[in-house]
Amino acid sequence: QVQLQESGPGLVKPSETLSLTCTVSGGSVSSGSYYWSWIRQPPGKGLEWIGYIYYSGSTNYNPSLKSRVTISVDTSKNQFSLKLSSVTAADTAVYYCARGTYYYDSSGFQLWFDPWGQGTLVTVSS
Amino acid sequence: QSVLTQPPSASGTPGQRVTISCSGSSSNIGSNTVNWYQQLPGTAPKLLIYSNNQRPSGVPDRFSGSKSGTSASLAISGLQSEDEADYYCAAWDDSLNALYVFGTGTKVTVL
Numbered sequence: 001q002v003q004l005q006e007s008g009p010g011l012v013k014p015s016e017t018l019s020l021t022c023t024v025s026g027g028s029v030s031s032g033s034y035y036w037s038w039i040r041q042p043p044g045k046g047l048e049w050i051g052y053i054y055y056s057g058s059t060n061y062n063p064s065l066k067s068r069v070t071i072s073v074d075t076s077k078n079q080f081s082l083k084l085s086s087v088t089a090a091d092t093a094v095y096y097c098a099r100g101t102y103y104y105d106s107s108g109f110q111l112w113f114d115p116w117g118q119g120t121l122v123t124v125s126s
Numbered sequence: 127q128s129v130l131t132q133p134p135s136a137s138g139t140p141g142q143r144v145t146i147s148c149s150g151s152s153s154n155i156g157s158n159t160v161n162w163y164q165q166l167p168g169t170a171p172k173l174l175i176y177s178n179n180q181r182p183s184g185v186p187d188r189f190s191g192s193k194s195g196t197s198a199s200l201a202i203s204g205l206q207s208e209d210e211a212d213y214y215c216a217a218w219d220d221s222l223n224a225l226y227v228f229g230t231g232t233k234v235t236v237l
Contacts, residue, residue, distance in 0.1 A: 113161075
């Protein structure tokens with residue numbers, strides 16, 4: 001079955017750029033049926049959707065983070081990546097990558113995330 | 127800042143039925159389907175319910191979801207100790223700033 005694994009530095013300095021990569025195994029990021037997504041969770045807090053990318057490169061970001069976020073995809077490596085610029089302590093969180101299944105019907109826009117990676121803690125500190 | 131509101135906690139004894147509510151608005155739950163995620167301590171969230179009331183393969187039928195208007199509910203019947211976890215509702219929000227929104231989360235404790 002499809003598995004996702006996040007990787008990247010666990011410590012980032014304030015004002016710098018956080019960079020993470022999600023490697024997909026058992027499936028292909030080139031599949032047109034999914035949105036490849038990033039979600040984060042500050043310690044002891046709830047979940048926040050960051051954004052997603054389609055295999056073609058089209059993206060959709062959380063408006064609250066849009067000015068600082070870039071999600072990209074590398075189909076040759078079966079990976080997708082997250083960059084978050086100008087980080088502060090408020091960006092300290094466990095970052096998850098996940099596969100999003102979507103479709104539209106009479107019920108509206110249906111989107112859910114499954115599976116998820118195990119998550120990686122990124123701490124912003126000098 | 128979550129736009130989907132859940133009670134912070136819920137509890138029950140083994141075998142009991144526990145229900146978790148999720149309140150939203152016309153731009154999210156009122157317009158789109160609701161999903162539920164279970165997060166066991168120290169682990170990544172796991173999809174529990176999608177499209178309001180569908181269970182992924184492997185999810186016990188003790189878990190059920192429903193939706194009415196701008197609210198949704200997750201019911202756990204025959205509560206078991208391994209159900210102690212955080213539960214999050216989620217949906218797409220069609221407002222001016224379209225985004226995927228999660229609920230505030232509910233901690234379920236098995237007494």
